[in-house]
Amino acid sequence: MNLVSESLSLDDYEQAVELFFERGWTDGLPVVLPTRKRVEALIAYAGRDPQSSLGPVPPKGGDATIEKLAINAVMGGCRPEHFPVVLAAMEAMMDPAHNLNGVSQTTHMCVSLVIVNGPIARELNFNSRDGVFGNGYRANAAVGRAVRLALWNLGGAVPWDTDKSTLSHPGEYAFCIAEEEEDNPWRPLHVERGCPAGSDAVTVFACEGPHSIFCYGTPEEMLHVLADSMCSLGNNNMHVMGQTLVTLNPLNAEEFAKRGWSKQDVRQYLWEHARRPLSDVRACGVVHEQFRKMERDAGRYPLRYDLDNPTTRLPVTPSPEDIHIVVAGGRSYFAAVLPGWGGFGGFAVTRPIVRPKR
Amino acid sequence: MEILVPVWPAPNTARPPKTRPRSLMGARLALVDDNLDIPFTTRLEALLGERHGAKVERLVKPSGTAPSPSDLVDAAAGAHAAIVGIGL
Numbered sequence: 001m002n003l004v005s006e007s008l009s010l011d012d013y014e015q016a017v018e019l020f021f022e023r024g025w026t027d028g029l030p031v032v033l034p035t036r037k038r039v040e041a042l043i044a045y046a047g048r049d050p051q052s053s054l055g056p057v058p059p060k061g062g063d064a065t066i067e068k069l070a071i072n073a074v075m076g077g078c079r080p081e082h083f084p085v086v087l088a089a090m091e092a093m094m095d096p097a098h099n100l101n102g103v104s105q106t107t108h109m110c111v112s113l114v115i116v117n118g119p120i121a122r123e124l125n126f127n128s129r130d131g132v133f134g135n136g137y138r139a140n141a142a143v144g145r146a147v148r149l150a151l152w153n154l155g156g157a158v159p160w161d162t163d164k165s166t167l168s169h170p171g172e173y174a175f176c177i178a179e180e181e182e183d184n185p186w187r188p189l190h191v192e193r194g195c196p197a198g199s200d201a202v203t204v205f206a207c208e209g210p211h212s213i214f215c216y217g218t219p220e221e222m223l224h225v226l227a228d229s230m231c232s233l234g235n236n237n238m239h240v241m242g243q244t245l246v247t248l249n250p251l252n253a254e255e256f257a258k259r260g261w262s263k264q265d266v267r268q269y270l271w272e273h274a275r276r277p278l279s280d281v282r283a284c285g286v287v288h289e290q291f292r293k294m295e296r297d298a299g300r301y302p303l304r305y306d307l308d309n310p311t312t313r314l315p316v317t318p319s320p321e322d323i324h325i326v327v328a329g330g331r332s333y334f335a336a337v338l339p340g341w342g343g344f345g346g347f348a349v350t351r352p353i354v355r356p357k358r
Numbered sequence: 359m360e361i362l363v364p365v366w367p368a369p370n371t372a373r374p375p376k377t378r379p380r381s382l383m384g385a386r387l388a389l390v391d392d393n394l395d396i397p398f399t400t401r402l403e404a405l406l407g408e409r410h411g412a413k414v415e416r417l418v419k420p421s422g423t424a425p426s427p428s429d430l431v432d433a434a435a436g437a438h439a440a441i442v443g444i445g446l
């Protein structure tokens with residue numbers, strides 16, 4: 001296989017691992033060493049030309065060739081069958097609608113979450129159930145970290161350099177879940193977003209870490225808690241809208257469905273009730289006010305809300321469709337809200353996972 | 359064992375800096391508007407012209423959080439100097 005990357009000949013394992021720290025090629029954790037054999041196995045599995053490219057990775061613009069992505073995927077712990085998921089996630093992140101340039105450099109603490117849908121999630125043992133945002137599953141960890149390492153080594157998204165996140169969150173190491181599709185009464189996320197039922201896809205969305213919501217009871221009781229949690233005044237969404245993500249566990253979803261609530265019903269209710277009066281929002285101070293004004297002056301803030309009336313109730317997103325709902329986690333009484341970056345970007349983008357022809 | 363490098367080599371050709379204008383008077387300035395703080399940028403544009411005699415060309419980015427389009431970068435490069443990075 002004709003690969004063009006510079007190569008190093010090293011005989012000592014410890015020396016090789018340390019070299020990745022010394023050269024700044026890793027994110028703070030040791031890596032799986034990207035030997036030629038491992039890298040070639042990923043490229044061969046995907047059946048892609050190693051020099052074909054997904055384009056420049058923002059912000060620094062390193063070329064995302066299949067070869068370079070495979071090297072970073074090996075470093076993250078991927079097996080060959082994980083690589084098509086990594087490629088789909090990178091394609092989605094690099095869609096201009098996601099604004100990866102901004103996501104990587106903002107002072108906000110959003111990180112692009114990778115959500116895997118379709119039969120491939122079960123086949124590759126992605127976790128979609130108990131502890132879904134946590135550790136313990138190679139597929140979630142390896143695909144999540146492969147993407148982050150590609151952003152690190154090709155995009156130059158490095159803290160103290162171009163990554164200006166004030167606090168960030170641990171998802172900078174790996175931030176990947178699968179949606180639970182078997183124990184789920186509703187259409188999965190990727191089908192809602194236009195993919196055929198039964199297909200494989202990845203959706204990326206830049207968001208904060210999961211905020212725990214004690215969510216149990218009747219649909220109305222669960223929605224009351226969720227709506228309150230979504231419109232916290234600290235959310236960017238509450239000031240500049242954008243998109244937000246709600247993760248319901250399978251028991252939550254089952255309770256809604258048993259009482260006749262569709263996912264769209266839940267979304268509509270949340271959009272109508274996750275609101276704060278303008279007087280509350282204004283009380284946050286002039287900087288918040290300035291943010292909102294900037295968005296309005298730039299034409300990015302819906303003008304239908306009367307910002308001169310203190311009783312106006314502002315929603316967290318411009319439309320119900322900007323509230324994404326995913327079913328994942330254990331059958332319990334906790335859900336999660338993951339606010340987005342706001343109207344600046346990080347919006348959800350879905351891409352099919354292209355399986356190699358066999 | 360043969361290890362492959364995960365990054366591209368750093369480009370070793372830095373562009374030579376442009377000669378700085380000696381004065382703002384009569385200089386053509388590209389004011390790259392990040393579309394974030396429009397009143398501030400409007401006031402800055404006025405002051406540069408009124409107080410310092412600069413000829414300001416205001417170039418508005420579609421979004422303050424996305425890279426400048428290439429035609430905007432080309433237009434800014436044609437000025438004597440450019441003001442960028444106007445955020446909050």
